[in-house]
Amino acid sequence: MGEHETTSKAMVIMELQSRVDSNFRIKVEAFVLKTITAPLPTCKIDPSSWIELEGLVLADPEYHTPSHIDMLLGVGIYNQILLEGIKRSPEGELLAQATSLGWILSGQITMTAQSAHKIKVLHCCSNDNDLLKRFWELEAEPEIKKEKMFTDEEKRCEEIFNKTTTRDDEGRYIVRLPLKNDPPQVDGSKEISERRFYTLENKFNKNKNLKDKYTEVMKEYIDLNHMELVQKEHLDNPLAIYLPHHAVIREDKDTTKVRVVYDASCKGKNNMSLNDNLLIGPTLQPELRHLVMRWRIPPICLTADIGKMYRQVKISDLDVDFQRIIWRDNVETEMKHYRMLRVTFGTASAPYLAVKALQQLALDEGDSYPMAAKRVLTDYYMDDLLTGCQTKEEGLRIFHEMNELLSKGGFELMKWTSNCEELVESMKGEKGKGDVQEGLKIKSDETLKIVGLTWDRSEDSFRYAVNLPKLEQPVTKRKIISDISRFYDPLGWVGPSIIKSKVIIQRLWLAGIEWDEAVPKSILDEWLAYREELKLLETINIPRWVHTNADDSVELHGFCDASNSAYAAVIYIRVIDSSGAINVSLLTAKTKVAPVKQVSIPRLELCGAVLLSRLILETARVLGIEKRNIRAWTDSTVVLAWINNHPSRWKVFVANRVSEIQSNLDSHNWSHISSKENAADAASRGLSPQELVKNSIWFNGPDFLRNSTINYEKPKEVTTNLEKVKSHCAVVGDGIWERFSSLTRMKRVIAYCKRFINNLSSEPNKRKRGYLTTQELTEAQNVCIKQYQAIHFKEEILLVKQKSNLPKGSKLRSLNPVMDADEILRVGGRLELSGLSRNQKHPILIPKKCHLTNLIIADAHKNTLHGGPQLMICYIQVKYWILGAKQSVRSYFRKCLTCAKNSPNTQTQLMGQLPAARVTPIRPFKCSGVDYAGPIQIRTAKGRGHKSHKGYICLFVCMATKAIHLEVVTDLSSQGFLQAFKRFVSRRGHCSDLWSDNATNFTGAANELKRLFLTENGSMLQEVAESVANNDCNWHFIPARSPNFGGLWEAGVKSVKYHLKRVIGQSTLTFEEMSTVLAQVEACLNSRPLSVIRGDSDDIMVLTPGHFLVGEPIVTPPDQNYESHTVSSLRRWQFTQRMLQDFWKKWSQEYLTKFLHRYKWSSVQPQPKVGDVVLVKEDGLPPCRWLYGRVIETHPGKDNLVRVITLKTKNGTFKRPISKVCLLPIATE
Known part of the structure; x- marks a missing residue:
């Protein structure tokens, strides 16, 4: 289509x-x-x-x-x-x-x-290996969240909620779905939901227990009026959207182990889903890390969660049909259609709507419940409440206010609990709270899962849970990373051990193995030992309360450190109570793997300081601690020197990071610490789980933090100089090698230099003289190859020497390179067992772009007698393996002057603009082109024994309408042409401009015809042109040998010959008969359609040149006589003019527009320049006999593109189109 x-x-x-x-x-x-x-x-x-x-x-x-x-x-x-x-x-x-x-x-x-679609494109990196690299790239340092700014879509979502949300008689909130387009379009969702439901029923047949639990959930929906049956009269709503549903089984849940999830992301036939039509809304709840940190501040903590939070918010009747489902509890019954009346789990906007409704409740009813309202806005993470208080009485008041406040909006709090046993008993004793009592039946030693963390209520401490699947063989990269992804440590409490797993991920990436490939033994042994110890992490207890009270002094102390493996930051909270007792607790930490590309230790220390400055500033904001109570520590004197000076003194890498550190913390907030006391040292080096469990300084901080006074003195001596690493290396400048113009010359010069050096240290009788041996030339060549390989394959040579795998991104990885006895890098390959020579089995690796590569290719081209690219590659690969050889060889082949002369390529250029005469409405034949066709044989008389003589056809074509006029001429004299021209203008009207070519392309015409139009200065042509000029007609000439410039009359000549060959064949006609036949051919050609025939029954007229000549196609069946009809309110002349205007309008709309396309020569090509050397193409001669020419002038068109040039050759100066010249690659040589 x-x-x-x-x-x-x-x-x-x-x-x-x-x-x-x-x-x-x-x-x-x-x-x-x-x-x-x-x-x-x-x-x-x-x-x-x-x-x-x-x-x-x-x-x-x-x-x-x-x-x-x-x-x-x-x-x-x-x-x-x-x-x-x-x-x-x-x-x-x-x-x-x-x-x-x-x-x-x-x-x-x-x-x-307004009707235009707005499209936004987001390009996401989906390559798994690229995502892994973000673990250690410096540019991907962990970002600390700052104040959030809403996007335009988030603002729109907020606006929809504020304008459309209402409450029912019970106070429950009724919300509209925040739709991008109302109504949303999801085609075929009903059929898709039915197919998905049949699949679900098949699972039920195999698992009766799943069916029973699933049915209980759906029955609960119906009993609680959270979904309703769609009545028959409403079943055929075309706007209704059906959501497939399925079960999610969570064995770790205390309440609902089977949750029904509705797939609002299921796409319809138009590739759109309900979620595609929904605004997600902003994230309203606080970040989990911030919530947990605040929860550790009060001595008494309380937790609860909202029962069926999503389902406590109603959906407006206007939107419930966008949440339809299909359900039946028995396969033998008819399929039933329901619609969900509440916020539905699985829709993109559900989290936003539920949280927003809860927060709106705090704003609407908060004046009556100030203590609860404040905590609703700050202490909820979705449906989980994590809050606290100083006293039991305050906790009981929070309990009362929170229950009453949430009941105003139809929410119900469940599973209340606390670390204070007295408070729990008081809550259990409340009268009329039967449901609460059910939720409070908690054993004293029970551990709870709260926002993904394991909390021991009786000890009021956090525990680390390790849930790894059973080890399966073989161990692959995918399985290792899958196990590591199960680690959940949002606050970094076991960071020293987790960083070990991140380093293993980096090593897996460096090994370059595939995802389902068995890992190398060295990594496997390290991983198995590490995995075996992970269960020890479950013995770690992190106290929830950090011993803060209302009148205590609170300080934050952060430490940073770095090693070759990683860099890290850790923060401790130091609390001094009213009696002077000091308590130090681990608060949060972050770790980052060091990049693969080696970075100096001081710079990594600086990255650790950046990480600490971000983390400690974030923590201070969350806990409301002033900057004067913040202290940052590092054991790097270099980093301290950088921080204590202006960033402009340092290079870009250091300056950027110092600038950020100084914007987060003042320099007087930084202090020096010894490496032994630096708590971040464990996280930067990494510890096994067994070592971490025994590491007291990590969990409790350094001992000096528990002293009543701390020494904040700066180090005595600070240096800003990085450690200098001395190494010996040999650097060969490319300029030395580029002095050699051939491979043979380079080998011989180096061989003589080596011989000279060896002779200096040898005894006179052992010195070498005479011609260079093969061994000397080979050694000289090896010197060149090793130098270039050292420059271009530095990292690969190092890894091959270490017998390590090349990284996946290496260009040599697929070649499996090996090092020979001469320390030259060769292709490893798979031909070791073949009978080929050593060089063929293991060719020498040569870089893609270097001077040595060019010399090797030049040598191959010479030795193959200017062979083509394929022959050159075969010759080269006997000994060498050039990376990207095809491209390099072809590039050299195209630049070879000898090859270019024998296989020339003519030039092209973007197809030019049409002349104004062809695109401007104008009277037919006012601007015309002329050409000759023939010769043809013309009888002098009828009958037998006749004599015939040569005749010619003079063709005139209208530049605007393509109308054709044909005249028979008996000879090629100027008078014969002038007579034809007079007949033409007498019948067709005055011709203001006439175009013709120079006739050098008439290879099949007679010599007399060539003489007529040979050059602009020809005597016959001058006579004709002068006579034409006297009739106010301008004669224009296209460039010589450029038939593409005169395509209009060339096509006309072709069409005339087409009809003549089929009509007269080999017959010879008299002048009158030939004139009659040509008139008929002319009529046919002027009845050709100018544009494509359409299938519109209301527009059956096809525009032809005849419409502009006689008002209709010349070859057409007779029509009805309309002379007896009267034309109302228009004179016939006006009618004719209007008809002509319609023709020109149709000409502009249909005929001209087809010239918008360029069917060839559609791109701009490099243009010839003055001074370029070219070959001038001569038809009938082989390329080796074509003339050389130099471009002395270019003739750009109105679009500034050159299509005609003036050349100077040994035969003189003349113009040629660029299609008749071949540019030689002399400038590039």
């Missing part, structure tokens, strides 16, 4: 019946396709302003709504359904045609900018 192709695998015969005329039936044959076209129209149309359609029975009443096309009728069927009757809009843009199927619409409409 259009520019697309598709394959049909079936054909059917259908009978169509009209819905407006039951008597009309028609059988059609149709191909079955997967899809015909995209939904049409492309956007929704406003039909309210089209009053012309009122009262018409349309074939498609929903024409203004985008819909799928189910059937496409061909032109043959279209003609059979047409009826009489056409209606047009006043502007003529819209047309309604009566058919047996109803009125159909066509035409063009002008859409406003």
Whole structure:
């Protein structure tokens, strides 16, 4: 369809019946396709302003709504359904045609900018290995969240909620779905939901327990009126959206182990889902890390969660049909349709709507419950409440206020508990709270799962849970990373051990193995030992309370450190109570793997300081601690020196990071600490689980923090110089090697230099003299190869020497490189067992782009006697393996002057603009082109024994309308042409401009014809041109040997010959007979359509050149006589002028627009420049005999592109089109 192709695998015969005329039936044959076209129209149309359609029975009443096309009728069927009757809009843009199927619409409409679709493209990195690299890239340092700014979509979502949310009589909130487009479009969702439900029923047949629990959940929905049955009269709602549903089983849940999830992301036939049409909304709840840190501050903590939080918020009746489902509890019963009346789990906006409703409740009812309202806004993470208080009485008040506040909005709090046993008992004793009592039946030693963390209520401490699956063989990269991804440590409490797993991930990436490939033994042994110890982490207890009270002094102390493996930051809270007792607790930490590319230790220490400055500033904001109570520690004197000076003193890497550190913390907040006391040292180096359990400094902080006074002195001596690493290396400048113009010369020069050096240290009688041996030349060549390999394959050589795997991104990885005895890198390959020579089995690796590569290729080209790229590659690969050899060899081959002369390529350029005479409405033949065709034989008389002589056809073609005028001429004299020209202008009118070529391309014409049009300065042509000029006609010439510039008359000559060959064959005609035949040929050619014939029954007129000459095609059947008819209110002359204007309008709209396309020469090519050396193409001569020429002048067109050039050769100076020259690669040589 259009520019697309598709394959049909079936054909059917259908009978169509009209819905407006039951008597009309028609059988059609149709191909079955997967899809015909995209939904049409492309956007929704406003039909309210089209009053012309009122009262018409349309074939498609929903024409203004985008819909799928189910059937496409061909032109043959279209003609059979047409009826009489056409209606047009006043502007003529819209047309309604009566058919047996109803009125159909066509035409063009002008859409406003409001109807345009807005498309935003987000490019996400989906390569798994690239995502792994973000673990250690410096540019991907952990970001600390700052104050959130809403996006435009989030603002719109907030606006919808604020404008549309209401409350029912019970106070429960009623919300609208925040739709991007109202109503949303999800085609075919009902059929998809039915298929998915049948699959679910098959699972029920295999698992009766799952079916029973699933049925209980759905029955609960119905009993609680959280979903209702759709009545039969509402079943056929075309806007309804059906959501498939399935079970999610959570064995770790205390309450609902089977949760029904509704798949609102299921896409319909239009590739859209309900979630695609929903605004997600902003994240309203606090970050989990911040919530847990605040929860550790009060001595008494309370937790609870909201029962069925989502389902306590109602959905407006306007949107419930967008949440339909299919359900039945028995396969033998009829399928039932329900609609969800509450916020539904699985919809994109559900978290936002539930949290927003809860927070709105605090704003609406908060004045009566101030203590509870404040905590609703800050202490909820979705449905989990984590709050605290100083006293039992305050906790009981929070309990009362929170229950009463949430009940105002229809929410119910469950599973209340606390670390204070007295408070728990008081809550249990509350009268009239039976449901609460059920939720409070908690054992004293029970551990709870709260926001993903394990909390021991009796000890009031956190524990680390390790849940790894059973080890399966073989151990692959995928399985290791899957196990590591199960670690949940949001606050970094076991960071020293987790960083070990991150380092293993980095090593897996460096090994370059595939995801399901067994890992190397060295990594496997380390992973198994580490995995075996992970269970020890479950013995770690992190106290929840950090011993803070209302009147205590609180300080934050952060430590940072770095090693070759990682860098880290850790923060401790130091609390001094009113009696002077000091308590230090681990608060939070972050770790980061060091990058693969080696970075100096001081710079990694600086990255650790950046990480600490971000983390400690974030923590201070969350806990409300002032900057004067913050202290940052590092054991790097270099980092302290950087921080204590202005960033402008340092290089970019250091300056950028110092600037950020100073914007987060003042320099006086930083202090020096010894490495032994640095708590972050454990996280930067990494500890095994067994070592971490025994590491007291990590969990309790350094001992000096428990002293009553701390020494904050700066180090005595601070240096800003990085450690200097001395190494010996040999660097060879490319300039030395580029002095050699051939491989042979380079080898010989180096061989002589080596011989000279060796002879200096040898005894006179042992010195080498005479010609260079093969061994000396080979050694010299090896020197060159090793130097270039050392420059271009530095990292690969190091890894090969260490017998390590190359990284996956290495260009040599697939070649499995090896090092030979001469320390030259060669291809490893798979041909070791073959009988080939050593060089063929293990060719020498050569870089893609270097001077040595060029010399090797030049040597191969010379030795293969200027062979082609394929031969050169075969010759090279006997000894060398050049990376990207094809590209390099082809590039050199194209630059070879000898090869270019023998295989020349002519030039092209972007197809130029049409001349003004061809695109401007003008009287026919006012601007014309002329050409000759022939010779032809003309009889002198009829009958036998006649004599014949040569004749010619003079063709005139109109530049604007392509109309053709043909004249017979008896010779090639100037007088013969002038007589033809006079006959032409006498019948066709004055010609103001005449174009012709220089006739050098008339290879089949007579020599006399060449003499007529040979050059602009020819005597005959001058005589003709002078006579034409006297008639106010300008003669124009196209460049010599450029038939593409005169395509219009060349096509005319071709068409004339086409008809003549078929009409007269080998016959010889008299002058009168030939004139008659040419007049008939002219009539046929002037009746050709100028544009593509369309299938519109209302526009059956096809524009031809004849319309501009006589008002209709010249070759056409006779029409009805209209002379007896009167033309109302218009004189016939006015009617004729109007008809002519219609022809020109049709000419502009249909004929001209087809020239918008460039079917060849569609791109701009490099242009020849003055001074370029070219070969001048001569037809009939081999390239080796073509003349050399130099470009002395270019002739750019109006678009500044050069298509004609002036050349200077040994035979003189002349113009040529660029299609007749071949540029030689001399400038590049």
